[in-house]
Amino acid sequence: MAGTSSRSPIVLSDDDEPADPAAQTPPVEGSGDDEQVPRPEWLPDGFDVGVYRTGNGTPYRYYVCAVGGFEFNYEFEVLEYVSSGALGRAVEANATLEDKTTLQGKYEWLRDKPPWVMEIRAGGKNMSKLFKFYAHLDRGVRVASKDDVIRYINESKIAECPYDECDTSCEDNIIAQLQFRIAGLPPGWVKETAFRKCSDGIRKDSVK
Template sequence: MGKSPSVGVLHEDDCDEVKFFEKPRKNLQSDDENVDGRPGWLPDGWIMEVYCDDDGTIYRYYICPLSGTTFTTKSEVLDYLFSEMDQCFLESKNHAVGSNLTRTHEWLPKGWLVEIRAGGDNMDKMYKFYVYPPNRVRLFSKDDVLIYIKEMKISGFDTDGQCNTNTQENILAILEFNPEGLPQGWVKEVVFRKTNTGKIRRDRHYTDPIKNYVFHTKRSAALYVETGKVTIRAFVQKTSVHEMYSFEKFTHLHESLWKRLELGGTNQLRTRLSKLRKLSLKEEILSDEQGSTSAEDCNSDNSDTAHGAGQNKVSHLASTTVKRPRGRPPKQGNARK
């Protein structure tokens, strides 16, 4: 039979001894710090959250007040501080104030988007609208938006028939300011393009307000914010969104946007160009045929003249040609006999 575990009864005098051994165990679990106490190495303004699991395990989370990034260890916090990423957030926040596009749209409530459309008699202008997708509201000016927010009244607008808002054919871009998950000042731009098959393609661009880097995904933009690493597909536009869309109501279409419209009319344009090219090619062929015909006639006349002159020259040569007998000439001795 196996030995049964021994059971002992503690007297009241032994309780102090048990408590004495529990104290250092608590200190070891809290890494020589109080469970709820704030560590001295944590910068001012940072948030520390402490959670205790059912098994007694203590979890600490350190949150940056600027970026909202959460860390779980002291080394992660110090690495983040030494990488000066907080400075990047401060620059981004300060630059947002100086950015024309962001500053001029600070009044726009959360959830509203800016819609850019092409218009004009020759599609040489671009129009700006303010859109609230949940209620399918589209307004034409800042005053109209403020009236709608205050009175829930939709103001009518008139573009004199210069811009059609009942189709997606002329949408150039949709802008969202300060997208979720990125610092203040960032702009999300959904670029509308038409493919060769006539379908609409939407490309998402996330623009950094400091260096105007453009990223294709929010994940790559967030990676740049956290680490400063620029992905391979990132690029810098010659004309940033802050410069291109800083206008009210309408303005002349920017030259860099013409390509989006050219793709829109690809099928019609190709048909038209095909007809023109065929007509031009036909005219060119006819012109070549006429030229070749006249050249042949001229060559024919010249050849006849040359042929006649050649015959005369041959006949003249024939009249002056001396015929020689074939074979060996006779010997002189035999000739004397």
């Protein structure tokens, strides 16, 4: 998947497409680690060139999207990524991080803490009130503020819940969970998982 350190292609190769990086990516001349890698004329703005080495030490180019952080092995992958509009969407999404009036900008700090999500729950009389929590889903920890998240990370201390009207012991009253760091997607994207009660349990629908 694109965006991983394995530098595997973002597009599944057809039978007619080369499986070996050497088939489309020529070896880089020279072997010095400090050598500056020439930038191909076809490479669009917003991409950088890097070098990785195979098991026998042969250096090959790869291409990095500076906005999304995705890595590509081949020219056709880069051009397909740009022509699909994905680069433009990544630029727009990244811009929201600078705007603190947006959801992405206001909660950008959660991107640096990927196990944590924002959780909205119902509570109070007739479930008419909404309460916000920050939840570490892997550990089942829920706290009510950014300061409580930092305290748990630094001191492993769980702050007492300040909301007597909201039950956090089950999923029955969860309205939604928002994830601000999503594998395979550039900064600025938010994944929302909506919770709905059904006859056979809780249904979870995710949108990005």
